[in-house]
Amino acid sequence: MALEGWDWFIKLAENENFTKAADELQISQHSQQTLSARLVSLERNLGAKLVVRGTPISLTSAGKVFLLYAREQRQAQQDMIRQIGEVAGGGAGVLKVGISHTRGSYLMPKVIHRLSEELPAVTVKLIEDTNRNLLRSAERGEVDVAIARFEGTCPGVEVEPIYKDSGAMGTSPESAIDILKGEGIGALKKCPFILGSVDDISGRVAYSELRNAGIKPHVVATSGNMPTLLSLCSEGLGAVFCPTDMLDYSPMASPDLLRIPLSSQSSYTIELGIPSRSERWQVVDSFRRILLEVTAEK
CATH class of the missing domain: 3.40.190.10 (Periplasmic binding protein-like II)
Structure with a gap:
């Protein structure tokens, strides 16, 4: 049971699925079968059942104990590599x-x-x-x-x-009208939208701003990837909410996008x-x- 061999068990426990764990570990040969064989060997060596097979898989009480120990040992290994690197000079390891x-x-x-x-x-x-x-x-x-x-x-x-940021809304000139510059977000009731996930900052800001403006959005597309959202916006498919930093500094944001400032509540x-x-x-x-x-x- 080599220390470096326990990462696969941690990934298996986190993903609750053999195939997903194999994909993250980039195990191509036999994939699920390889992980299953490793699990059988580990359970045999420990003399205890660690996993209840199913969809999704779940850990037994013994499996939960082993997972804690495996994580501690992985952290100990990382700490050792880092400390040796610092003693040797300059630092080494994975950040x-x-x-x-x-x-x-x-x-x-x-x-x-x-x-x-x-x-x-x-x-x-x-x-x-x-x-x-x-x-x-x-x-x-x-x-x-x-x-x-x-x-x-x-x-x-x-x-x-670290720093303060705020939300802004970008839309292509083709999907906007001149009065938007003067009327702000409230003028967008008939505008299509491309929205992000509520699990992320921009998505939560978007839904909050739309709700406060009394807008029930016509959503053309959703994505958790901001560059994709900006590309869709640049094609004139709708308005997008994103951090002002993204519009200011990212090469992915087209300079042709019309920027509409949001309320002070969008700052964070x-x-x-x-x-x-x-x-x-x-x-x-x-x-x-x-x-x-x-x-x-x-």
Whole structure:
């Protein structure tokens, strides 16, 4: 039962499905059969049944105990690699950064470039997800840092503000009329919309603004991917809600989009969350410093 061999069990428990776990682990040969064989071997060695097979699968009491132990051992292995890297000089290991697809597209290139110059032995693994899932990952310690909207206290996570952002609405000139510039969002009652997920910041801002404006939207399409939403908007399919930072700094936002400001309620603070651990990895502090430098330059 090699330590590095337990990651597959963690993935299996998290996905509750053999095929999905195999896909995440990029196991191509025999896929589900390979994981099933590993599970049978592990249960035989432990002398206990760990999983109840079904759709979805579930863990037995013994399986839950083993999952906790496997996660602790994985974290211990990561800590060992990191500490050895720091002792050897410069730092080494994998830094797991949780961030939304949208924010990652315009923040991470500069941050990772500077971090790589400073700490070339560190690999950054971006875990891009919805805001809701990022908070959950931070609470569970599945990421080293999370850049998100925490909206209050988050158990076991140190949170500090990074910068303020706000929502805006973009629409192509073809799908708007001149009076929009003067009348704001209320003039869009007949306009089609392309909306994001309520699990993310932009989606929640969108539905809140539409509700407050008394608009029951005609939704043409929905997506959890902001670049896709912006592309659809640029094609004249409807109006889209997105962070002002996305319109200002992302190359994915067309300069031809007509921007309509939203209410003050659409403003929010983006924060950095760092899961509390007994010993703080120095690379996390380096990442924090660089992130603050980059956001201060915006």
